Amino acid sequence: MNMQFYRKLPIPQEIKEQYPVSPELKARRDACVNALKDVFSGKSDKFVLVIGPCSADNEDSVLDYISRLRTVQDKVADKILIVPRIYTNKPRTTGDGYKGMLHQPNPNADPDLLKGIIAIRRLHLRALAETGFGCADEMLYPENHRYLSDLLTYVAVGARSVENQQHRLTASGLDIPVGMKNPTCGDLSVMMNSITAAQHSHMFLYRGWEVKSMGNPYAHAILRGYVDTKGQSSPNYHYEDLIHLAQTYEKSGLQNPAVIVDTNHANSGKQCLEQVRIAKEVLHACRHSNDVKRLVKGLMIESYIEDGAQKIGPEEIYGKSITDPCLGWEKTERLIYDMAEIL
Numbered sequence: 001m002n003m004q005f006y007r008k009l010p011i012p013q014e015i016k017e018q019y020p021v022s023p024e025l026k027a028r029r030d031a032c033v034n035a036l037k038d039v040f041s042g043k044s045d046k047f048v049l050v051i052g053p054c055s056a057d058n059e060d061s062v063l064d065y066i067s068r069l070r071t072v073q074d075k076v077a078d079k080i081l082i083v084p085r086i087y088t089n090k091p092r093t094t095g096d097g098y099k100g101m102l103h104q105p106n107p108n109a110d111p112d113l114l115k116g117i118i119a120i121r122r123l124h125l126r127a128l129a130e131t132g133f134g135c136a137d138e139m140l141y142p143e144n145h146r147y148l149s150d151l152l153t154y155v156a157v158g159a160r161s162v163e164n165q166q167h168r169l170t171a172s173g174l175d176i177p178v179g180m181k182n183p184t185c186g187d188l189s190v191m192m193n194s195i196t197a198a199q200h201s202h203m204f205l206y207r208g209w210e211v212k213s214m215g216n217p218y219a220h221a222i223l224r225g226y227v228d229t230k231g232q233s234s235p236n237y238h239y240e241d242l243i244h245l246a247q248t249y250e251k252s253g254l255q256n257p258a259v260i261v262d263t264n265h266a267n268s269g270k271q272c273l274e275q276v277r278i279a280k281e282v283l284h285a286c287r288h289s290n291d292v293k294r295l296v297k298g299l300m301i302e303s304y305i306e307d308g309a310q311k312i313g314p315e316e317i318y319g320k321s322i323t324d325p326c327l328g329w330e331k332t333e334r335l336i337y338d339m340a341e342i343l
Contacts, residue, residue: 009114012146019121021150025128032134032153033176035081039297040177040218040258044081047343048298049336050136050154050179050260052085054309054324055100057107059123061319062086063130065305065329070131072333076340083154084133085302088120089140090323091158098312098322102144107312107322117147124151139178142170143207152176156300157194159184159224159265168197169204173213179222179260179300186226186236188245192252195219199255220258221245222300225266233269237261237278239285239292246291262300264324272308272325275301276335283342303332 010018021029038044051069056062066084073082090100098104103111105119120137127135134153139145140161156179161167163183171178171194180194198219203212223245225235235241242259249257261267261282263275279299286293305319307328316322319329327335 029134053304171198177218181222217255224262233266264302303327
């Protein structure tokens, strides 16, 4: 093989023993999971907001941001259920660039996956302990999920991973809601097939074990826009798109039909400030159609302390994304309160 085996890393059980979840924190996380499941099953009519930085690049600024969300959540708790994004793995289209805190806990230093594993678990632990939030992460590497499996409330499978068999089968064995994004080409049948696979039981190989998954009835769709044959971003959050997805779900026989609308990525053309307009347009679509309202369970928003994005370097601005541009805090806070008024 054309690779160097650098060092053997601790298995998830060892890391969990070093950084354990107390019974109190477990109960808190389980309550977050159950509240989210109630939304996807239709028992609760709260609106989900999966929100936070494009990538979690700095422990202090991420926790600062999530603490601000806590204050807002307490004021809108009757209508909105906030699930903070702590995305510690960053997919790269070409393979180049910053790959997230798992790879580089210090973006200005060399990759160190041992430190990275510890850093991402510590960050999710602190978020749960200090803010009461069970958070979301992207399942970029299915084999790594167990390092955080007792902490996460929500997982997303990205547009470049959704067609991968291991992602689908692993999602079928998780006990939390899993969002399956439409692929970058926009083919909804790929996403729907992925949801179907995730909702069914499977026998497969996972971390050296022959395992059987039970199926995940809370696997659902995420619409994130797509790139057309000319390389141009095209949205799929409009009223007509949501009606089409509702009709597709109706024919599918899937459990708990649901979609989270991603307001960034190809839906905004990566114009982060457009997320405000897109979020409100989706909410207005929900008000004009009961079918859309039943289907749309929430939004995904990329937001941080400062607007925009910056290059990695020694003079980085605190709380500004080093990957995709994000909506700044002042606009985010105003948007959440506006959403609560619309809902």
